[in-house]
């Protein structure tokens with residue numbers, strides 16, 4: 001039986017009365033009845049208060065809170081402080097409506113998992129769900145019942161630093177990871193112990209910022225919006241996402257934070273979203289900078305009318321838009337109070353669904369079952385980190401390294417830096433828990449192996465004075481593990497880059513170490529695809545380790561020494577040069593498809609058209625072969641499911657996991673369609689020599705697209721199915737759809 005500790009037992013009798021009246025009703029009508037009674041007793045300022053989110057706590061905020069003028073706080077993580085503010089809300093305000101506390105719990109709260117882009121490389125939604133569950137529980141224990149995650153922005157321009165926070169370039173993979181995150185954070189039913197509300201962001205098309213420059217204008221067609229950028233948001237809504245965040249960017253002439261078309265027409269009317277929309281940090285105030293609002297009152301008007309329910313950073317220091325401006329809009333009748341009522345209802349609905357009216361405090365205050373023990377959490381972190389690693393190159397099977405090799409030099413500015421392993425956005429990580437790559441290697445080699453460390457240089461800067469020592473270490477070793485890449489602050493928000501080369505003098509370091517002749521393995525630490533053409537050409541083994549969180553070093557060592565056979569696949573294309581960007585696998589054919597023998601086709605005169613590494617790519621220490629592709633029926637009726645089956649064989653000598661990918665191509669349609677689109681994937685674990693037959697179902701939805709009038713249709717005709725280990729290699733077969 002759940003018990004509430006004495007200290008926080010009092011919740012206003014007003015709510016208890018309403019709640020007690022409700023139990024005989026089905027959940028949804030009980031909820032609506034509760035909301036009706038509550039809203040009918042609220043004054044206009046109290047209603048507006050529910051739409052105001054304050055950043056951090058301070059005396060001004062506390063005063064406003066007591067007057068019922070604040071419904072939410074962000075950026076407070078101290079449990080005592082959260083409970084103290086909550087106590088004011090439930091015991092000292094007239095109506096006692098609990099606060100909802102939001103924080104950016106992006107890839108872990110205390111236990112820190114790999115960054116989202118890395119987790120997408122695992123192609124393992126179930127595992128991501130487990131990680132999000134853990135993050136949610138740790139957050140809820142500390143009073144955070146709302147995370148500003150998942151970020152599901154499709155990103156096809158790696159100059160954009162926020163590519164690190166999302167799931168890459170593909171709407172299908174992005175959609176599966178979005179669902180998993182929402183389910184993991186919310187725990188099915190948000191009122192369940194440790195469920196927190198998800199906030200799918202940044203709605204919408206923020207990742208299409210022109211030139212990859214953060215906060216920049218977005219100008220894309222409705223087709224691209226619907227086909228590429230919206231699907232992961234829709235998947236999140238279907239998975240029950242409680243809230244959405246409206247983005248900073250301008251979308252086709254209307255900023256996303258006052259865009260009626262996306263916020264109301266699509267989100268609410270088409271998709272039936274019942275939760276609430278919070279703005280991004282002062283994005284309502286920034287309507288003034290977008291120059292679609294002349295002052296704060298107009299900004300408030302545009303945003304609330306479009307469907308933004310809560311003003312993030314509604315405090316006096318920054319935005320201060322909904323409070324006090326909404327009141328000045330309602331009083332003279334410039335907007336009806338009904339609009340406010342609707343927004344308030346959505347906010348209160350989520351507070352109700354979170355169970356905050358019954359259990360407003362940090363869940364640590366209630367005698368509920370505890371979360372997993374720390375060791376179990378770290379096991380999930382380790383498994384997710386291992387599965388996120390992508391083996392990019394392994395010439396002459398240099399990897400895995402023998403653990404009894406006589407000596408190893410571990411070199412590079414990212415080889416022994418705990419903090420850097422965590423990547424962008426962390427909450428309360430325990431730095432001492434983080435395992436660096438050097439520590440991981442030291443913990444894995446045989447007792448007789450000598451491990452020599454040399455930093456070589458900084459991540460940035462021009463200082464080459466450490467090169468000589470690093471070169472000496474490399475010369476004296478049998479193998480070098482060279483850990484290079486970006487610092488964690490080089491990706492994430494406000495971290496766009498115009499060059500995607502290794503920063504500082506790291507490329508020179510790579511060349512000096514390579515010149516020693518000792519075999520080199522490069523371990524790349526990165527929040528985005530980097531232009532590593534010279535490394536890919538010259539260095540025999542390259543491991544992409546992103547930012548892997550607490551277990552970075554153990555996961556990398558597992559892969560380097562073969563305790564884990566790498567299975568990750570790129571969730572985003574690696575360009576050869578910045579000039580190729582944007583580059584992605586699901587491009588359109590054009591009227592002049594690429595032909596190396598014909599000058600007047602789509603290509604560059606000074607660079608190849610192919611990427612360095614394609615979407616879906618990643619090597620293993622074994623080999624997988626797909627064969628015997630069957631499509632049933634080969635001629636299907638519109639509306640029928642189609643079964644695809646294929647044999648997958650591990651033809652190598654060790655066990656391994658293959659991510660089998662299914663791509664579809666609509667050969668001829670009434671509008672242009674991508675050359676291929678991912679529509680399914682399976683992760684299969686195969687022993688050496690084992691063959692398994694796997695099946696995919698192609699649903700009618702997967703064959704549909706938006707016609708010229710933006711209606712979803714399916715057209716009869718020929719389609720190609722390709723099944724394989726990445727977006728460029730596989731076996732294919734056609735099928736036909738008939739009326």
Ligand code: NOJ
Nearest residue numbers: 074104148201280281493
């Ligand atoms: C601004 C960021 O764009 C958003 O992703 C984040 O959730 C908010 N700040 C709150 O920190």
